[in-house]
Each structure stands twice: as structure tokens, then as C-alpha cells.
Amino acid sequence: MGKKRILEIRRISFCYGKIRALDNLSMTIEPGKFYGIVGPNGCGKTTLLDLLIRNKTPESGTIRYSGREIKEYKRKRLAREIALVPQDFYINFPFTVREIVLMGRHPHIPRFASPSAKDVSIVDEIMEKMEIDGFKEKYVTELSGGEKQRVVFARAFAQDTPVLILDEGTSNMDIQYTLKTLDMAAESVRMKKRTVIAALHNLNLAAAFCDNVVFMKAGRIMSQGNVDDALNEQNIKDVFQVDSKVYFDGYSNSKQVVYKRRTQA
Amino acid sequence: MVKHIRFGASPGLQTLFLIFLLVVVIVLSTGMGYIKISPTQVIEVVFARITGISNLLKGIDSVFPYVIIDVRLPRILTSAIVGAGLSIAGVIFQGILLNPLADPYTLGISAGAAFGASIALVLDMTFLGIYSVPLFAFLGAVATLFAVMFLSSSDGQTSSNNLILSGIIVAAILSAGISFIKYVADEQVSIIIFWLMGSFGSKTWTDVFLTFFCVSTGFLICLFFARDLNIISLGDRSASSLGIETTRVRVTLLVTASLITAVCVSVSGIIGFVGLIIPHLMRFFVGPDNNRLIPASALVGATLLLCADTITRAVLPTEVPIGVLTALIGGPFFCYIFKKRRIIKTYG
Numbered sequence: 018m019g020k021k022r023i024l025e026i027r028r029i030s031f032c033y034g035k036i037r038a039l040d041n042l043s044m045t046i047e048p049g050k051f052y053g054i055v056g057p058n059g060c061g062k063t064t065l066l067d068l069l070i071r072n073k074t075p076e077s078g079t080i081r082y083s084g085r086e087i088k089e090y091k092r093k094r095l096a097r098e099i100a101l102v103p104q105d106f107y108i109n110f111p112f113t114v115r116e117i118v119l120m121g122r123h124p125h126i127p128r129f130a131s132p133s134a135k136d137v138s139i140v141d142e143i144m145e146k147m148e149i150d151g152f153k154e155k156y157v158t159e160l161s162g163g164e165k166q167r168v169v170f171a172r173a174f175a176q177d178t179p180v181l182i183l184d185e186g187t188s189n190m191d192i193q194y195t196l197k198t199l200d201m202a203a204e205s206v207r208m209k210k211r212t213v214i215a216a217l218h219n220l221n222l223a224a225a226f227c228d229n230v231v232f233m234k235a236g237r238i239m240s241q242g243n244v245d246d247a248l249n250e251q252n253i254k255d256v257f258q259v260d261s262k263v264y265f266d267g268y269s270n271s272k273q274v275v276y277k278r279r280t281q282a
Numbered sequence: 283m284v285k286h287i288r289f290g291a292s293p294g295l296q297t298l299f300l301i302f303l304l305v306v307v308i309v310l311s312t313g314m315g316y317i318k319i320s321p322t323q324v325i326e327v328v329f330a331r332i333t334g335i336s337n338l339l340k341g342i343d344s345v346f347p348y349v350i351i352d353v354r355l356p357r358i359l360t361s362a363i364v365g366a367g368l369s370i371a372g373v374i375f376q377g378i379l380l381n382p383l384a385d386p387y388t389l390g391i392s393a394g395a396a397f398g399a400s401i402a403l404v405l406d407m408t409f410l411g412i413y414s415v416p417l418f419a420f421l422g423a424v425a426t427l428f429a430v431m432f433l434s435s436s437d438g439q440t441s442s443n444n445l446i447l448s449g450i451i452v453a454a455i456l457s458a459g460i461s462f463i464k465y466v467a468d469e470q471v472s473i474i475i476f477w478l479m480g481s482f483g484s485k486t487w488t489d490v491f492l493t494f495f496c497v498s499t500g501f502l503i504c505l506f507f508a509r510d511l512n513i514i515s516l517g518d519r520s521a522s523s524l525g526i527e528t529t530r531v532r533v534t535l536l537v538t539a540s541l542i543t544a545v546c547v548s549v550s551g552i553i554g555f556v557g558l559i560i561p562h563l564m565r566f567f568v569g570p571d572n573n574r575l576i577p578a579s580a581l582v583g584a585t586l587l588l589c590a591d592t593i594t595r596a597v598l599p600t601e602v603p604i605g606v607l608t609a610l611i612g613g614p615f616f617c618y619i620f621k622k623r624r625i626i627k628t629y630g
Contacts, residue, residue: 072522096525103519109380110515110570120513124525128509169520176524 023048023180023212024069029078031064031236038064039075040236048179049210051203053223053244056233056256062216063104065233066184069214070101082180096124100176102186106169111156114168118144118153121175140175146201147171148194162189170198174205181205183215187222199226224248224272232256248272293574300581307585307592308362312354314596319346327351357595358588360485360493360549361604365556365587366580367497367546369564372557373579374504374539377511377572378532379442386543386557388446389430389536390453391423395547396478397456398422400463403474415477416548423544426452427537445536479603480551482591489549500542501580507531508572515570553605555612556587562619 024046031039038061046052054062067073068080071087080087082098090098100121108117122136132140144150149167152160157168166189173181181202187195203226205211217223223230223244230248231241234256240247253261259276266273313319319327323342327350330338339347371386379388387393401407402418410417430452434444460478464471504511510531514521521528543557560583561575568574587604590611594602 067519070519070523072519092522092527093525096523099523101519101523103517103523105517106520108516109382110377110565112512112515112570116569116571117516120516120524123509123513128506182523 021048022046023083025079025081026065026069027079027081029068029075029080031061031068031073031075038236039068041078042236042238043078044231044238044241046180046212046214048212049206050212050228051206051226052212052214053227053230054214054216054233055218055220055223055230056239060233060256061236062233063184064236066101066182066214066216069182070099071095093124096176096178098178099180099182100173100178101182102166102170102173102184104184104186104188106165108157108165111158113154114149114157114160115140115144115153117157117168118149118171118175121172121177124176139177143171143174147174147198163191163194166190167194167198174201178211180212180214183213183217185216185218188218195222202226220248220253220274221271224274225269244272248274296568296574297577297581300578300585304362304581304585304588307588308358311358311588311592311596312350314592315349315354316596317345317349319350324350328355356487356490357482357485357591359490361482361591362584362588363490363493363497364482364546364550364553365560366584367493367500367542368553368557368587369560369579369583370497370501370504370576371539371543371546372583373561373564373572373576374511374535375557376561377515378535378539379446380515380517381442381446382562383558384446385554386539386546387453387552387554389449389540390426390456391540391543392547392552393453393456393460394426395419395423395544396552397459397463398425399477399548399551400460400467400474403477404463404467404470406470419548420544422456423547424541426456427540427544431533431536476603477551478605480553480605480608481601481603482550482595483601485549493545493549496545497542500538501576503538504535504576505573507535508576511535511572512570551603551605553587553608555608555616556583559612559616559619560586562616566619 022045026042026044028041028043029039030037030041042065054065056062064073068075071092074088082090082095087095118140119132119136122132122140126132126136141150144153147167147170149164149171152164157165160168166187170186183202187198190198199222202213206213215227227244229241230244232239232247232252232255239256240252248263250261250263253259253263253274261274261276263272263274309321309324312324313321323346326338327342327347330336331347331351368386375384375386375388376382396419398418398421399415402415407414407418430445430448433448433452434441436444464474467474510526513524513526514528514531516524518528560579564575564579564582568578587608590607591604594604594607
């Protein structure tokens with residue numbers, strides 16, 4: 018029981034009208050780990066993440082962050098603890114890339130203050146790391162989907178929070194930037210004891226980056242645990258109804274999943 | 283590569299320049315009209331009135347102070363304040379509804395005001411003197427705002443699509459009501475139509491102070507939430523994850539912008555296009571950061587609506603309703619900006 022917990026989710030439920038999106042779900046998140054949440058479309062992943070950033074409030078149950086219920090936090094305070102890379106990231110007005118990344122510092126800047134030298138240096142450093150400093154004065158409205166997502170990712174990094182939530186945060190990036198970006202997230206977990214909670218569709222990415230995987234289906238957790246144990250053929254079959262083979266791959270130094278087509282050609 | 287059209291000037295310098303421009307236009311337009319008065323004389327008369335030094339008035343036609351202080355300045359200042367108010371409201375509505383087509387009238391405020399005014403006009407209400415029509419217009423606008431907010435809210439959230447749809451529905455019902463009132467109005471119908479097209483004729487200092495108080499209070503509230511509004515343009519989920527109380531900020535700004543609009547409409551009638559075009563125009567020049575966009579839009583909106591009112595008052599041979607003029611000048615200009623902005627791809 019002596020384990021540290023950063024997020025404690027206790028028996029939460031959430032409905033959209035009559036459709037139950039989350040059903041009495043409980044889960045504990047430990048600091049310093051990379052969590053992957055996998056499951057079919059509409060299984061409640063995004064709803065769960067929405068509740069964690071308090072964009073929605075659960076109908077029943079509690080979510081505690083560092084021992085205190087998140088609804089007791091001031092929103093700006095909570096934004097210094099938990100950052101989000103959302104699934105939808107359209108930006109409606111022609112802000113420059115730099116302006117968007119600087120918005121990540123918003124929770125750290127008092128209302129009538131300008132960004133401090135520290136804020137500016139954090140933003141510049143992140144833009145360089147994410148390799149978006151080459152187009153930092155461009156308008157976000159004219160970037161490609163993948164570029165825009167890297168900007169949004171940089172904004173979440175600039176928020177500099179103990180917990181980072183990724184809702185399909187790399188879905189529009191090419192493989193080069195997907196690996197680079199997730200590596201940056203994984204490095205922050207390893208080096209700074211940060212916590213990452215990522216909803217992922219690509220099970221091989223989950224295998225390569227996550228410490229823990231959580232299988233969700235119909236608003237419940239079907240199975241969770243260490244990636245080496247939990248990521249197996251049976252769980253994939255249970256959740257996705259897909260036949261697969263899971264094996265350890267020496268080249269990538271991680272588990273790999275390959276699938277079988279429903280009807281063989 | 284994209285051409286950068288944004289002004290590089292510092293925000294302070296830019297604001298000072300725009301204030302200077304507005305003051306120049308106010309002085310020049312005060313001198314224009316049936317009785318021509320030179321800018322220096324205008325300044326002397328105003329200065330004399332403010333300081334109470336009557337020596338300055340020596341050698342100036344004794345009718346000038348009356349023309350400047352009692353006739354022209356109230357109208358000129360009201361039109362400038364209304365221009366500023368409509369532009370601020372336009373920035374806010376576009377920012378909150380995340381819709382470039384939004385303007386101060388999107389939520390049916392204008393239809394509500396028009397309906398209220400029509401009722402006052404057709405029933406010939408005069409119990410409050412000249413303020414009966416503005417008061418009814420204001421009540422109509424506020425009632426419409428609450429009806430639209432009530433219609434669009436579900437479980438404590440107000441989505442922009444719901445708001446726009448509710449606004450359109452309520453406005454459609456009210457328009458039918460206005461048509462009916464016009465139909466039964468007989469002789470009053472021309473007065474109603476004239477009111478609907480907007481005018482700054484016969485404004486008083488009371489109008490000036492009233493609009494100035496409301497618009498400047500609203501301006502400060504909007505400026506207070508300017509940074510939150512920037513972040514809301516990233517979408518609700520991102521905004522909440524960045525620490526913005528999205529619903530609270532939305533509702534506060536929506537009510538503020540609507541009340542600014544209601545006050546403007548009730549003193550001047552319905553003046554279209556200002557609240558739609560000025561925010562677009564200024565976003566083009568100063569960028570979408572609301573800390574700069576709101577003051578810049580307010581100042582330029584004031585200047586341009588004053589210019590338009592001066593054209594109809596002092597340049598054209600007969601007075602054209604200001605609402606018609608702004609649409610006639612603003613419409614084609616908007617087409618030009620719209621086309622150009624598409625080529626430069628400043629917007630998504």
C-alpha cells in the first residue's frame with residue numbers, strides 16, 4: 018500500500034443523455050510512468066481524459082489529484098498540474114506558431130503580467146526541441162495537420178506539468194515525428210519522473226513506449242497492467258475482436274503486434 | 283512565403299496613433315456641415331467651454347459655440363462611441379462563437395431592438411418623451427438575449443452552434459412580428475422604416491454620456507478577459523486544460539457584448555456591417571491577439587462610423603440613413619478584403 022499515487026479515480030460514471038460512456042470505472046495512476054489507454058472507438062477513452070482535465074464532471078465517483086479532489090482545485094492551478102494534447106486541434110484565428118506555444122504558459126502568468134524571461138526561454142527551448150522553430154512566425158492556420166499537431170504538442174510541453182495527457186496526440190504526424198515526440202514524452206517520464214497518460218490506437222506504439230497498458234471497452238476497464246503482461250493476444254481479442262500475434266521483437270527491443278485479416282485474400 | 287501585413291509598431295504607439303487619428307477626424311467633422319467652421323475655431327470653442335475662459339471666443343461668430351457644442355458634438359461623439367461599441371461587440375462575438383460570420387446582431391439583438399422600437403412607434407408611446415423608443419428597443423434587445431441564451435443552453439453549457447441557431451430562430455420570429463406591425467401601422471410605417479435604417483440625427487449629450495458609460499464599461503470587461511478569449515479560440519477542451527473557466531468567460535463576454543450592442547442599437551437604430559467588417563479588418567492589421575485587437579477595433583470602428591455619419595450629414599446633398607450607407611460602403615469593401623484574405627491564406 019505504500020505506493021505513491023498521483024491520480025486516483027474512484028468509481029466514476031458519465032453519460033451522454035442515455036448513453037453510458039463510463040461505467041463505474043476505477044483506476045490508479047502512479048507517478049513516473051507512461052500509461053497507454055487502448056480500446057475500440059467510442060469505448061470512453063476521450064471521455065475519461067476529459068474528466069481528468071475537468072472539462073467534464075463525472076455524474077458519480079471521485080477523481081483525486083495528489084490526494085485532493087480535482088473539483089476543489091482552481092482551474093488555473095489544475096492547469097499547472099495536468100496538460101492535454103487534444104484530438105481535435107483546429108485553431109480558428111491566425112495566431113503565429115510562437116503565440117500558440119506561448120499560450121501554454123498561460124497558467125503560469127498572472128492576469129495582467131506579460132510573459133517573463135523564463136516563460137520566453139522555456140517556449141524558445143521547446144520550439145527548438147520540437148523542431149518547429151523554423152516556422153515559428155508562420156500562422157498556424159496555414160500549417161499542415163502534422164505540423165499543427167507538433168505545435169499543439171509543444172504548447173502542452175511548455176505548460177510544464179507533472180502530468181501530460183495525450184488524446185491520440187500523434188495521430189497526424191509522420192513516423193519520424195511520432196517517434197521523436199513520444200520519445201520526448203518518455204524522456205520526461207524517465208528523467209523528471211513525469212507521468213504520461215496516452216490514448217493510443219496503434220498498439221505497437223503502445224508496446225514501444227508505455228510502461229502500463231489499460232484495455233478499455235464500453236466504459237469499463239477490461240484489463241490493465243505491465244505492458245509485458247497485459248499486452249497479449251487474449252486481451253486484444255477480447256477488446257477488439259481481432260486475431261493477432263504478440264511477440265518480442267529484438268530489433269525494436271519491444272513487443273510487437275501483428276494482425277490477421279478477417280478473410281484471407 | 284506569406285507576406286506579413288501585421289503592423290510591427292509597438293501596441294502603445296499604435297494605440298496613440300489611432301487615438302490621434304480619431305481626435306483629428308472628430309475636429310475636422312465638427313467643422314463640416316451647412317455652416318463651415320475651421321478646425322482651429324473648433325478647438326478654441328471646445329477649449330473655451332471646458333476651461334471656462336470666454337476670452338478665447340472673441341472674434342468667433344456667436345452662433346458657432348451653439349452649433350459646435352449643442353448640435354454637432356453630441357451627434358459626432360455618439361456616432362464614434364457607437365462605432366466603437368459595435369466593433370468591440372463584433373470582436374467578442376466572432377471570438378466566442380468561433381465563427382467569422384458572427385457580428386453583434388448574430389444572436390438576434392437587432393431584431394429584438396427593432397421589434398421593441400416598432401411597438402413603441404406603432405402604439406405612439408410618448409410617456410417617456412424622446413426616450414420611449416430607445417427604452418423599448420433596449421428592452422426588446424435584452425429580452426431577446428435572454429430568450430436566445432435560454433433556448434441554447436443545455437446542461438449548463440452553451441455551444442456556439444446552439445447559440446447561432448437559437449439567434450436565427452428568434453430573429454426570424456421577431457422579423458415576422460415586425461412585418462406584421464408594419465402592415466398594421468398605416469401612417470407610422472415610414473417612421474418605423476426610418477428608425478430601422480439607423481440615424482444619429484438629433485442626439486443629445488445624454489445620449490453621449492449614456493453610451494460612453496456603457497461602452498467604456500463593456501470595453502474594460504472585454505479587455506479583462508482578452509487573454510482568456512485568445513485561448514478559447516483553441517477550442518473548449520484545450521482552453522479548459524489551459525486553466526480557462528470557459529463557460530463563465532463565455533457567458534460574461536456574451537452578456538457584455540450583447541448589452542453594448544443593445545445600448546448602441548437603442549440610441550442609433552440598426553447599423554449593419556460595422557461590427558462584422560472592423561474586426562476582420564483589424565485582425566488583418568494587428569493580428570488576432572485580443573489584447574491589441576479590441577482597442578484597435580474600438581478606435582478604428584469609432585473613426586470609420588464617424589466618417590460615414592459625416593458623409594451622410596455634411597457631404598451628401600440629402601441625408602441617407604447611416605445603416606444604408608455603411609452597408610453600401612462596407613459591403614463591397616468586405617468583398618475585397620474577403621477575396622484578398624483568401625489569396626493570402628491568412629485564415630484557415
